[in-house]
Amino acid sequence: MSILINADTKVLVQGITGRSGALQTQTLIEYGTRIVAGVTPGKGGMIVHDIPVFDFVSEAVSRYGADAAISFVPPALAKDAAFEIIDSAIPLLVLTMEGIPQKDVLAIISYASAHNTRIIGPGAAGLIAPGKCKLGAHPARMFKEGHVGVVSKSGALSYEMGKTLTEAGIGQSTVVALGGGPIWGTTQKEIVELFEKDPETEIILLLGEIGGATEIKAAEYIAEHVTKPVVSLIVGRSAPEGKSLGHAGAIIRGNKGTAASKMKALAKSGVYVAQNPREVIEIIRKLR
Secondary structure: OOOOOOOEEEEEEOOOOOOOHHHHHHHHHHHHOOOEEEEEEOOOOOOOOOOOOOOHHHHHHHHHHEEEEOOOOOHHHHHHHHHHHHHHHOOOOEEEOOOOOOHHHHHHHHHHHOOOOEEEEEOEEEEEOOOOOOEEOHHHHHOOOEEEEEEEEHHHHHHHHHHHHHHHOOEEEHHHHHHHOOOOOOOOOHHHHHHHHHOOOOOOEEEEEEEOOHHHHHHHHHHHHHOOOEEEEEEEOOOOOOEOOOOOOOOEEEEOHHHHHHHHHHHHHOOOOOOHHHHHHHHHHHHO
C-alpha cells in the first residue's frame, strides 16, 4: 500500500485547459496516473491529452467518479473551485497554486474539514507513490518504490531528499510535500499518523525547516503514538531571526521556530535526528 493515493486512484484535474494545468496533466499521464476527467467552466466538450473536459465537477464525477483532484485554478478563483470539489464528495484535493488569499484558505480548510475532504496545500508540490501514482510536480526520475515514507513542507526539499534516497538504493512508499504555508490543510503530524498505519511504510522520514511549530507538534505525536522508527532532518540551522527562507512558513520569530528547538523536541521524542542528508542515509541503512 501507499498513503492517500495508489495505482487505482481516479483523478480529476481542475483548470486542465490552462497552460500549467495542461502541461502538468501530460506529465501525470506519462507517469501512469489515472486521470479520468478535467474541469474548466466554459470549456466543456474539449479534449485535453485525450481527457474529456467538463464545465462542472458534478458532471465529471457523475460520469466517471473521482477519488482525488488536483487544482491549477488561479488564486482568485481557487475558493469556489475547491468548494465544488468538496461538494462533490471527492476525498482528496491538492491545491498547487500559491497566493490564494488567507481568508479563502481558511474558508476552504474549514469547509473541507466539515465535509471529510483532505486538503494538501495550498502551494503544494503534492505527492507521489513511486511506481503507482503521481499527484503533483515531483520529478519521476528522483523516486523509486520502497518502504520509507517521506513528509516535507518544501517541495524542493522533498525532491532533493528523494533523489538522495534513490541514489542510495532506498525506495519510498509515498513522498508528500505539503506546501509553504503559513496555513496548511494537512500537517506533518497528520501524515506521520497515516504512515504509522500504512503496512508498506517501515521507516518515516520527516523533513523540516525553520519557522512555525508543526515539527514540534509532530514530535509530540510521535512520542505518544508512533512505533515505527522516525528519522528527521531540519534545514535552515544558520538562519537569522526574522529571515524568510523560500516561503512564508519558514520564518523564525524570537526563539520560536528555530532549527535547534525543533531538533531538541524531535530527539526528546525518540526521533533519529540527522545533521545532513548523508547522515539520513547512514541512519536509515542501520535501521533497515
